[in-house]
Amino acid sequence: MKLHSQFPYALYLVISEEACRGKDILKVAEQAIQGGVDIIQLREKQLNEPLFLERAKRLREITEKYGVPLIINDNPTITSKVNAAGIHVGNNDIRPTTLRQQPPFKEKLIGYSIEYLTQLDNLQTMVSDYLAISPVFRTDTKTDTVTEWGLEGISKIRQLTPKPLVAIGNLHAKNAKTVTKAGADCIAVVSAICGADQPQRAAYELKNAILT
Template sequence: MKCDKKDLLLYGVTDRAWLRGRDLADVVEQSIQGGVTMVQLREKDMDPEAFFEEAKRIQAVCRRHGVPFLIDDDVDLAARVGADGVHVGQHDMEAGLVRSKVGEGMLLGVSAQTVEQALRAQAAGADYLGVGAVFPTGTKTDADSVSYDTLKAICEAVDIPVVAIGGIGPDNVDKLAGSGICGVAVVSALYAQDDPCAAAQTLAARTKAMVEA
C-alpha cells in the first residue's frame, strides 16, 4: 500500500504516560482536530484484550476523521483490528516477514537509524520510514541518536517517504528544514500538552513551513 506523503505531515504516536487521567480517545480526537494527519497506537504493557478494545476505540476516532490508524509492533493485533497499518522497529518482527503476514493492502512503517537499515527496510516492502531520535527525547530514553546529516542521507538514499521522530516540538522543528523529510512523528509535543488541539495546530503549521522551506 503506497503511503501518501501528506498523511505523514504530523504523525501522532500515543503514550498514555502523558494522559494525567484524561481519556486517550478524547485526547487523540483533539489532536486530529488540530491537524494530526496519522495516528499510531503504541502500548507496551497493556493486556492483549484491553489493547484490542482500546485499538477499536482509537480506530473509530481515526475513521470518523479520515485519518490513517496504525498499531505499533503488534502485527497480529493490527490484522485482527483491521488497522490501516503497522509500524515495527529494528528489534521487532523483520519487515519482510511483516509484509508477508499483512499483505500489500496494509501500510508498513519501519524505524531506521542508518542508511543500511533504511535501504533494507525499503527492499523488504516498507511504505515509509521513521528516523530518529533526531533530538534528545524523554519519551524513549533508549533511543539511538541520528544526526541531521544521517537523516538527510537516508532521505536521499530511499524512494519512500521519511518522517523524523524524537524530541521534536514547535521550537526546533525548523532545524530539520532541507533534510528531505515529509513530516514529523511526535509523542509528548501533542499528548503531554494541556490543549492537544492547539498544540497540533501550531506544530502542523510549523512543520508544513519547514517541509516547504
C-alpha cells in the same frame, strides 16, 4: 513542503496512555485530529492484549470518523483485528518482509524504524512504505534507541533513499520546520501533543509550523 503521494501525511502522532499523563487518551486523540494531526500510531507497551485490543477498537472508531489512518505499533494481531491502516515495527520486532508475506499485510502501510545507515540497504527497508528516523534528537519518551541522527543525519538519509521519511525525537513547533528542510517528509511527536495542556492547539501550532 513536498509530500509523497503514497504517504501524504505531514503530522504524525504517536500516542499511549502513559504519554497522555492522566488525560483521556481518546479525547487527546480526537482533539489532536481536530488540530491537524494526519495519522496516529497507537503504541502501548504496557497493556495486556485484551486491553490493547479494546483501546485500539475505540481509537479506530475515532480515526475512522475523521478519515485519519490508524497505525498499530508492533502487534500484527491487533492490527488485523481492528483493520488498522498499518503497522510500525523496529529492529527487534517482526520483520517487514515477514509481514508482507501474510495476506492481511500485503496492502497495509508498514513503517520501519531506522537506527543504522546500513539498514537502508536491506530488504526490510525495501518492502516498507515509510521509514521512521528515530530519534532526531534524544528524548525521554524512547530510551532504547541507538543513533541520535540530528539534522545532518536526516539530510544524509534523504540523499540515500526515495522512501518517505518520518522524523521523531524531541520535536516541537520551534524545530519542526528545520527538520522538514533537512529532508523529512513528516514530523512525528509524542510529548509535544500528548503532554500539552491543549492538545488541539498544540497540534494546530505544529501543523502550521510544518506547512508555512
